[in-house]
Amino acid sequence: MNLKHILGGLLVAGSLISLSAAANEKLSVAATPVPHAELLEHIKPALAKEGVDLTVKVFTDYVQPNQQVADKQLDANFFQHKPYLDTFNKEKxxxxxxxxxxxxxxxxxxxxxxxxxSEIKDGAVVAIPNDPSNGARSLLLLQKQGLIKLKDPANLLATARDVTENPKNLEFKELEAATLPRVLDDVDLALINTNYALEAGLNPTQDALFIEGADSPYANLVATTEDKAKSPAIEKLIKALQTDDVKKFIEEKYKGAIVPAF
Known part of the structure; x- marks a missing residue:
């Protein structure tokens, strides 16, 4: 084989590689750092094999991930549960x-x-998230512990105004969810989302005074716009997140702090 043939072969091979790379679909997903971004980074290689180049955009709040997907700046997000998503859709x-x-x-x-x-004193200050769904989640958990009673014991959007019995006269302080770990020195009790607890170095299974069970209705989900819901890249993303490999990764890395919902 002469040099011309060799060079020609290399050009063809290079073109095929180039076309293959160009064919990979880009997918941008918003996520909070722990555990969402970590789970997405874990599945990047599997998605690449399926022809999807995943870019993870990390956010530390609960508003921008939804807003940027709604504005088509990003393709999807992974950070929230359905009660929060429903509330966001309704409000925005x-x-x-x-x-x-x-x-x-x-x-x-x-x-x-x-x-x-049992050590919670009369008039104790209790910090809870200030968004409707997580605020209600806090109240439901406090109710489960017998600390308060709500007008509707199953209301996933209950507020402090729905508290009908408060025997310890708990004082509720509503704050941005991300700031709750930072106010632990200033309050008697804080109800904290696990992603923010993990970021702050808290171990939910060891450090929490009380915690939800695995039967919680607040499973974290992937959200996107209606027009992208059935796109091949989004379907591949969900498939990659719901594998035995991811289940094993969750169980080994987080040791019960988060549990698979699939």
């Missing part, structure tokens, strides 16, 4: 949809001042 007029459940982050109560629920 968006139409984002859930395309798959991945895991449950059992919601927990933390304190630096007490070691047991």
């Amino acid at each position: 007029g968006t139409k984002l949809v859930s395309v798959g459940l991945v895991h449950v982050e059992p919601f927990g109560a933390y304190s630096k001042k007490i070691k047991n629920v």
Whole structure:
């Protein structure tokens, strides 16, 4: 074979590689750092084999991930549960949809001042998230512990105004969810989303005074716009997140702090 043939072969091979790379679909997904971004980074190689180049955009709040997907700046997001998504859609007029459940982050109560629920004093200050769905989630968990009673014991959007019995006269302080770990020194009790607890170095299974069970209705999901819900790249993303490999990764890395929901 002469040099011309060799060079020709290399050019053809190079063109095929180039075409293959160009054929890979780009997929951008918003996520909060822990565990969502970590799970997405874990499945990147599997998605690449399926022809999807995944870019993970990390956010530390609960508003921008939805807004940027609704504005078509990003393709999907992975950080929230359905009660939060439903509330966001209603308040912002968006139409984002859930395309798959991945895991449950059992919601927990933390304190630096007490070691047991029985030590909660009269008039204790309790910090809860200020968004409707997670605020209600906090109240439902407090109700489960017998600390309060709600008008409707199953209302996933209950507020402090729905508390009908508060024997310990708990004082509720509503704060941005991301800031809750930072106020632990200033309050008696804080109800914290597991992703923010993990980021702050808290171990939900060891440090929480009490925590939700795996039967929680707050499974974390992947959300996108209606027009992208059935796109091949989104379907491949969900398939990659709902594998035995991911289940094993969750169980080994988070050791019960989050649990698979598929």
